[in-house]
Amino acid sequence: MESVVIPVSTKMLFHNRLRFAMTVVGIAIAFFLAAAQIGLLVGWVNTNSAIIKHANVDLWVMAKETRTLDYGTAIPRHRIQQVSSVEGVKWAEGMLVGWVNWQHPEGKRITVEVIGLDESNAGGPWAMGSGSVESVHLPETVVVDELSKEALGTLVVGDEAEMEGKRVIVGGFSQGVRTFTAAPFVFTSLENAIEYIPYYRDDEISYVLARIESNTDLIAVRDRIAAEVLDVEVLTTDKFAERSVKYWMLETGVGITVIITAVLGLLVGAVIMSQTLFAITQDHIANYATLLALGFHHKTLRQIVLAQSLSLGGLGIIVGLVLFVLACKASERSPIPLETTPLISLGLIVFSLLCCIGASWFSIRAIFKLDPVMVFHG
Amino acid sequence: MRRVLFCQEISKDYGSGNIVERVLKRVDLEFFEGQASVLIGPSGSGKTTLLSILGCLLAPSDGQLLIENSVVNFSDKSSLTEVRRQKLGFIFQHAQLLPFLSIEGNLALIGRNAGMSSEDIAQRLDSLLNRLEVFQMRKKFPNQLSGGQRQRVAIARALLHRPSIVLADEPTAALDWNTGRAVVELLLEQARIEKAVLVVVTHDTRMLPLFDRVLSIADGILTEQYQTAAIATTLITQS
Ligand SMILES: Nc1ncnc2c1ncn2[C@@H]1O[C@H](COP(=O)(O)OP(=O)(O)OP(=O)(O)O)[C@@H](O)[C@H]1O
Numbered sequence: 001m002e003s004v005v006i007p008v009s010t011k012m013l014f015h016n017r018l019r020f021a022m023t024v025v026g027i028a029i030a031f032f033l034a035a036a037q038i039g040l041l042v043g044w045v046n047t048n049s050a051i052i053k054h055a056n057v058d059l060w061v062m063a064k065e066t067r068t069l070d071y072g073t074a075i076p077r078h079r080i081q082q083v084s085s086v087e088g089v090k091w092a093e094g095m096l097v098g099w100v101n102w103q104h105p106e107g108k109r110i111t112v113e114v115i116g117l118d119e120s121n122a123g124g125p126w127a128m129g130s131g132s133v134e135s136v137h138l139p140e141t142v143v144v145d146e147l148s149k150e151a152l153g154t155l156v157v158g159d160e161a162e163m164e165g166k167r168v169i170v171g172g173f174s175q176g177v178r179t180f181t182a183a184p185f186v187f188t189s190l191e192n193a194i195e196y197i198p199y200y201r202d203d204e205i206s207y208v209l210a211r212i213e214s215n216t217d218l219i220a221v222r223d224r225i226a227a228e229v230l231d232v233e234v235l236t237t238d239k240f241a242e243r244s245v246k247y248w249m250l251e252t253g254v255g256i257t258v259i260i261t262a263v264l265g266l267l268v269g270a271v272i273m274s275q276t277l278f279a280i281t282q283d284h285i286a287n288y289a290t291l292l293a294l295g296f297h298h299k300t301l302r303q304i305v306l307a308q309s310l311s312l313g314g315l316g317i318i319v320g321l322v323l324f325v326l327a328c329k330a331s332e333r334s335p336i337p338l339e340t341t342p343l344i345s346l347g348l349i350v351f352s353l354l355c356c357i358g359a360s361w362f363s364i365r366a367i368f369k370l371d372p373v374m375v376f377h378g
Numbered sequence: 379m380r381r382v383l384f385c386q387e388i389s390k391d392y393g394s395g396n397i398v399e400r401v402l403k404r405v406d407l408e409f410f411e412g413q414a415s416v417l418i419g420p421s422g423s424g425k426t427t428l429l430s431i432l433g434c435l436l437a438p439s440d441g442q443l444l445i446e447n448s449v450v451n452f453s454d455k456s457s458l459t460e461v462r463r464q465k466l467g468f469i470f471q472h473a474q475l476l477p478f479l480s481i482e483g484n485l486a487l488i489g490r491n492a493g494m495s496s497e498d499i500a501q502r503l504d505s506l507l508n509r510l511e512v513f514q515m516r517k518k519f520p521n522q523l524s525g526g527q528r529q530r531v532a533i534a535r536a537l538l539h540r541p542s543i544v545l546a547d548e549p550t551a552a553l554d555w556n557t558g559r560a561v562v563e564l565l566l567e568q569a570r571i572e573k574a575v576l577v578v579v580t581h582d583t584r585m586l587p588l589f590d591r592v593l594s595i596a597d598g599i600l601t602e603q604y605q606t607a608a609i610a611t612t613l614i615t616q617s
Pocket residue numbers: 392393401419420421422423424425426427428
């Protein structure tokens with residue numbers, strides 16, 4: 001690269017400071033839009049699979065064709081014993097999921113998702129704000145999340161409400177257990193859950209959670225359970241998480257909408273970029289012709305345009321990234337978190353920079369067509 | 379005297395197929411070190427076309443151009459750029475300084491592109507701007523200068539990298555007579571100091587007595603009128 005590229009391209013950009021600032025802001029907003037959409041998606045994916053991932057078990061045994069954790073259906077309770085007797089299984093417990101009505105103390109009725117926990121509380125909340133998870137094993141006692149205090153109308157430990165017409169007492173508040181559906185999670189014991197969920201019999205549960213012996217092959221154990229236990233499907237934790245996420249993202253259409261919005265955000269950014277860069281290049285076309293006549297190579301001028309698009313894009317992305325990080329922080333304790341992973345962030349940045357380079361195509365073409373002989377014709 | 383520029387039977391056609399217009403007809407010309415020529419002729423006679431060919435900006439249809447005894451290869455864009463970068467200096471009707479660079483910046487850019495060292499650039503910049511009486515303006519931007527000042531900066535820019543040929547197309551057309559004459563006098567003086575070949579296109583016949591040679595073009599045919607007081611007077615009365 002010629003040493004004049006950087007000074008010429010930046011001076012040219014800074015010459016019209018207002019437009020420079022507007023372009024950077026435009027690109028920043030477009031980048032933020034895309035990042036926020038993708039962040040929303042990641043946040044939702046994490047929310048979707050949070051209970052599955054935090055249960056810290058290896059295998060999930062469930063009724064066939066269960067589409068997502070939230071829509072578990074009844075299987076006999078003695079599947080727990082059957083699973084735990086399979087070779088390679090170290091530990092197995094049950095879990096129950098059901099949907100019931102919750103009576104807000106002020107009168108309105110909402111739907112909640114009850115999670116019934118076995119002895120060791122696998123599948124339960126992983127962080128507590130107040131009270132303890134153990135309280136779910138007390139009669140009529142539940143744990144709800146701090147995020148749904150208002151929705152449920154229970155504000156402190158000891159507050160009471162009604163579920164399916166029966167009394168419930170809040171024994172503790174968990175932290176950061178978000179729901180992807182509108183229904184808040186209500187954690188309690190298997191025994192309590194069966195009392196509240198009218199469509200489960202005493203000898204039924206939704207899932208068997210299993211941990212395997214160390215030094216055993218996960219897939220082999222999974223296949224053995226599937227072969228030895230009747231009428232169930234066995235999934236590894238990763239597979240079950242993936243299936244739950246896919247259900248909500250793809251089958252309900254939520255994910256598609258989010259992905260489309262993210263792509264639109266990036267497109268808008270690329271168009272803003274392309275237009276501004278082209279306008280800047282056009283404004284300076286006579287100057288580019290002068291430079292060509294005075295002995296600058298076409299290549300150098302193309303590098304100037306590229307340097308401009310990368311610096312506009314780079315600055316826009318940095319500003320957009322700052323906005324995104326602030327939004328992530330702000331949304332941490334909200335029901336709709338923005339989250340990301342290093343790989344996704346990197347991918348988005350690289351993709352955005354590629355969009356910027358693509359956006360300079362029209363400008364580069366204009367430079368390419370430029371004939372320095374025009375300098376003498378004004 | 380060293381021959382710097384040699385035009386050998388150069389012709390130029392515009393258009394294609396049946397509507398070809400021959401704008402330059404077998405132009406033969408030699409220019410020697412330090413020689414200052416003025417090119418005159420009616421509008422549309424081919425002055426800018428000839429200057430563009432001399433400046434390696436436009437390929438002739440026939441004939442060849444030699445700069446310092448080597449033939450210019452018009453089919454190789456990159457070598458044309460190199461010739462312009464090293465051997466040529468241009469002055470346009472409107473100074474065409476880059477608006478986003480200071481006067482200093484405008485000059486330094488050309489120096490850097492020509493591969494001059496920073497010290498050399500600084501030294502040349504000081505002496506040229508001083509000689510052209512725009513040294514005080516060096517930190518300013520082009521839009522803060524008058525037309526005459528801009529044209530003087532353009533002269534400095536054209537000479538900075540010590541080109542052996544300086545070409546100017548109507549450099550004074552946008553200036554009043556007094557300012558224009560002052561600019562041309564400075565241009566001539568500086569080109570002589572630098573021993574550069576100078577070719578200036580102008581419509582202003584009052585300028586002619588200032589030059590060593592008067593080249594006149596009409597209908598694409600170039601004729602040379604030797605500079606004598608008599609011819610100069612005839613030309614002035616004709617116009
Ligand atoms: N790119 C082009 N394509 C076709 N014809 C052209 C082109 N450039 C110039 N011409 C024609 O060539 C002829 C010479 O043009 P040129 O610009 O060299 O004239 P000139 O002597 O510089 O005139 P002026 O004094 O008005 O600047 C004119 O008839 C013009 O119309």
